[in-house]
Amino acid sequence: AAGVIQSPRHLIKEKRETATLKCYPIPRHDTVYWYQQGPGQDPQFLISFYEKMQSDKGSIPDRFSAQQFSDYHSELNMSSLELGDSALYFCASSLASGLVEDIQYFGAGTRLSVL
């Protein structure tokens, strides 16, 4: 079965550079979530999109922005990178059908290292 695809898997950037992370949800899933997981920490919710519109916003810095495109893939854009942005970034997708079950399926993540 198709899973959530994230690219790139690894990314190395310098301070003050920009980075773009991509996420391709499971086919027919309409909701995408972005999480940040620092070393030894639990995933922290950043932002989510439902049907290409922002649906929820968590602890996402103003330097970050995201969007969901017409093909439902999503991109997380990160500018003016700081050392503290080094983390694993996960994308998850779900089918927000209004039914009780709305399981989020996670991708393998992008490991961002800011030097």
Added chain:
Amino acid sequence: EDQVTQSPEALRLQEGESSSLNCSYTVSGLRGLFWYRQDPGKGPEFLFTLYSAGEEKEKERLKATLTKKESFLHITAPKPEDSATYLCAVQDTDYGQNFVFGPGTRLSVLP
């Protein structure tokens, strides 16, 4: 504000030694409680969803239960391949579908 705590922080078991992991939560209204397994450097892998107190779900050596304030993940006769971090996450009816994760329990099963 939603809070999720998990205990113990780390757990070492011998192969075959059963035990339980705890997830305690505080939410305005529980939309759902989710258990995930995470291996180092990988994305969380879905295990169970629980929605109402008294609900139980089983999968192989794992069984998840839910009360009004906490959930337990029971591991029966674990094997070394069960070693991972087990994450609990909740959805609050007031805050849409995003997850609030607990800090996780690092489980090590020794052969």
